[in-house]
Amino acid sequence: MNHEPFFTVTGLTAGYGGPDILRGVEFSSAPGLITGILGANGSGKTTLLKAVCGLLPHGGQSLLEGCDLGTLPPRQLARRCAYIPQRSGIGIDISVLDVVLMGYNPHLGLLERPTAQMKETARRALALTGLAGREEENYQTLSEGQKQLCILARTLVSGAQLLLLDEPESALDFQLRYRMLHLLRRWVHQERRAVLAALHDPMLALSCCDRLLILEGGKTLAVLSPACDPLPDLETALSAIYGPVSLTACPGRDGRRHLVMLSEEREEDEPWNL
Numbered sequence: 001m002n003h004e005p006f007f008t009v010t011g012l013t014a015g016y017g018g019p020d021i022l023r024g025v026e027f028s029s030a031p032g033l034i035t036g037i038l039g040a041n042g043s044g045k046t047t048l049l050k051a052v053c054g055l056l057p058h059g060g061q062s063l064l065e066g067c068d069l070g071t072l073p074p075r076q077l078a079r080r081c082a083y084i085p086q087r088s089g090i091g092i093d094i095s096v097l098d099v100v101l102m103g104y105n106p107h108l109g110l111l112e113r114p115t116a117q118m119k120e121t122a123r124r125a126l127a128l129t130g131l132a133g134r135e136e137e138n139y140q141t142l143s144e145g146q147k148q149l150c151i152l153a154r155t156l157v158s159g160a161q162l163l164l165l166d167e168p169e170s171a172l173d174f175q176l177r178y179r180m181l182h183l184l185r186r187w188v189h190q191e192r193r194a195v196l197a198a199l200h201d202p203m204l205a206l207s208c209c210d211r212l213l214i215l216e217g218g219k220t221l222a223v224l225s226p227a228c229d230p231l232p233d234l235e236t237a238l239s240a241i242y243g244p245v246s247l248t249a250c251p252g253r254d255g256r257r258h259l260v261m262l263s264e265e266r267e268e269d270e271p272w273n274l
């Protein structure tokens with residue numbers, strides 16, 4: 001796999017008016033890789049995604065194919081970089097197909113309508129995410145998990161080179177969260193894009209991400225490859241954010257190394273006596 005820098009973050013700092021929450025985050029990604037951001041609650045995962053796509057004032061740089069994202073006007077930024085927040089924020093009655101077609105907005109002029117080909121691609125994206133036949137339904141009537149799949153379809157058609165996803169799996173059941181990440185992984189490898197996804201499920205991240213960015217207190221603690229880095233290195237980094245854990249490697253049917261993570265009980269933990 002090609003490992004030339006495609007997306008590089010250097011010295012990223014950001015906050016909300018008080019002390020900096022992100023304190024010099026650094027990492028880089030080659031094209032065709034999915035990077036999972038893991039960190040405890042409040043470690044800065046969402047803040048990182050918002051700073052990269054310019055929603056928060058920040059210091060440092062995010063370079064995508066050598067272009068400083070911080071210098072791009074909003075429309076050009078939206079063409080290159082798609083940010084999917086934890087909640088879609090869509091509160092109006094709108095069809096499922098029209099939500100997916102919103103992915104084309106940065107490419108359309110004022111009052112320009114999506115083409116027949118765009119509609120066809122949007123239908124295919126919905127079929128890929130398991131929502132075939134739901135195109136004309138009201139988006140508001142979908143379950144939270146189905147809404148996440150619909151937003152994923154919108155992201156896939158957007159043509160952005162960099163996808164920033166904030167807990168894209170949070171409302172999905174066990175099967176769907178793996179299907180979603182496998183789909184994203186295949187798509188990213190094939191299309192040579194980059195995905196940065198904040199995830200709360202470390203097993204999912206270990207199984208589906210090419211790389212893991214471990215955040216602790218707004219800083220990069222480690223950048224690791226679940227497929228090839230030594231287990232003790234992975235255990236040390238994961239234990240720093242989740243408490244004591246142990247990892248076991250299992251051979252998958254696909255021939256890749258799969259990791260199973262166990263949370264080890266802390267001996268020093270007091271029983272809960274309220």
Ligand SMILES: Nc1ncnc2c1ncn2[C@@H]1O[C@H](COP(=O)(O)OP(=O)(O)OP(=O)(O)O)[C@@H](O)[C@H]1O
Pocket residue numbers: 016021039040041042043044045046047048198
């Ligand atoms: N709008 C805001 N104003 C002030 N502080 C904020 C704001 N949003 C987040 N923070 C603070 O920034 C820190 C990092 O929050 P952030 O949402 O980036 O963490 P996270 O890793 O995504 O957490 P979680 O896993 O709980 O979603 C937290 O201490 C939080 O209180």
